[in-house]
Amino acid sequence: MTVESALQARFSARAFTPQEPDAALVERILRLSAQAASGGNLQPWKVIALRGAPLQELIATVQQSNADENAQTQSYPAPLWEPYRSRRYKNGEDLYASIGIGRDNKPARLEQLSKNFQFFGAPVGVLVCVDQRMGNAQWADLGIYLQSLMLLATENGLATCPQGFWRRFQTGLKPFLNLPEEYMVAYGVSLGYADMDAPINQWRADRVEPQDWLQLRGF
Incomplete structure (x- = not known):
């Protein structure tokens, strides 16, 4: 498989089979992902992978903790502006439509959202952490590590x-993971074998046309 074909094949799976990937393969992927570029070679990631009993203990712990609602923990700036607001809205609507959940069915939407707590049923949960004293450039480095992990x-x-x-x-995760005070969980990754019979895994997010974001000068 080429990098191009991996990019085209990758999608965010939200339903997994119970089959556990080989432990050596998971470790190899996590190690190889650290070949990702990072400014000044800081390699600012701290990675914790869990499966089996430790994963279930983490899930139970976090389900009993309250969410930390602040600017640092939010995924998007608020209020979100155009064209990004419309892109996010369409993405959510398309996702729920793929599993037959209408906009007014809030209980079903909340039930789907709660599947985040179980890593969508994946047998491996990966948590990527970072020192909170790091800046935007180091968070970009985390994204490069994440992309490397997903493609591998x-x-x-x-x-x-x-x-x-x-x-x-953070309140539930940090003590469970025994993270140093200055660290935080930056993101999680569900990892396993996709359940391709699940309708939600048939859906793919669309992409805007290149003319909306790409400029070629001197080509």
């Missing part, structure tokens, strides 16, 4: 779902 997983027949959701539960 795709190459090896695994599926992923990156989750900013976990940022909202």
Whole structure:
């Protein structure tokens, strides 16, 4: 599989089979992802992968904790402006439509949202953490690590779902993970084999046309 084909094949899976990926393969992917570029070679990521009993204990702990609602834990700036507001709105509507949940069905939407707590049923949960004293450039480095992880997983027949959701539960996560005080969970990643019979995994988010974001000068 080429990098291009991995990019085209990757999607955010929100339903997984119970099959556990080989432990050595998971470790290899997490290690290789650290070949990602980082400014000044800081390599600012701290990565914790869980499965089995530790994963279930983490899930139970976080479900009993309150969300930390502040600017640092939010996934989007508020209020969100155009064209980004419309893109986010359409993405949400398309996702729920793929599983037959209408806009007015708030209980069903909340039930789907709560599946974030279970890493969407994935047998492996990965938490990527960062020192809170780091700046925007280092958060960009985390994104490069994340992209490397997702593409390597795709190459090896695994599926992923990156989750900013976990940022909202620092109070429950940090003591459970025994993180130093200055660290925080930046994002989680569901990792395993996608359940391709699940309707939600048939849906794909669309992409805006290149003319909306790309300029070519001197080409």
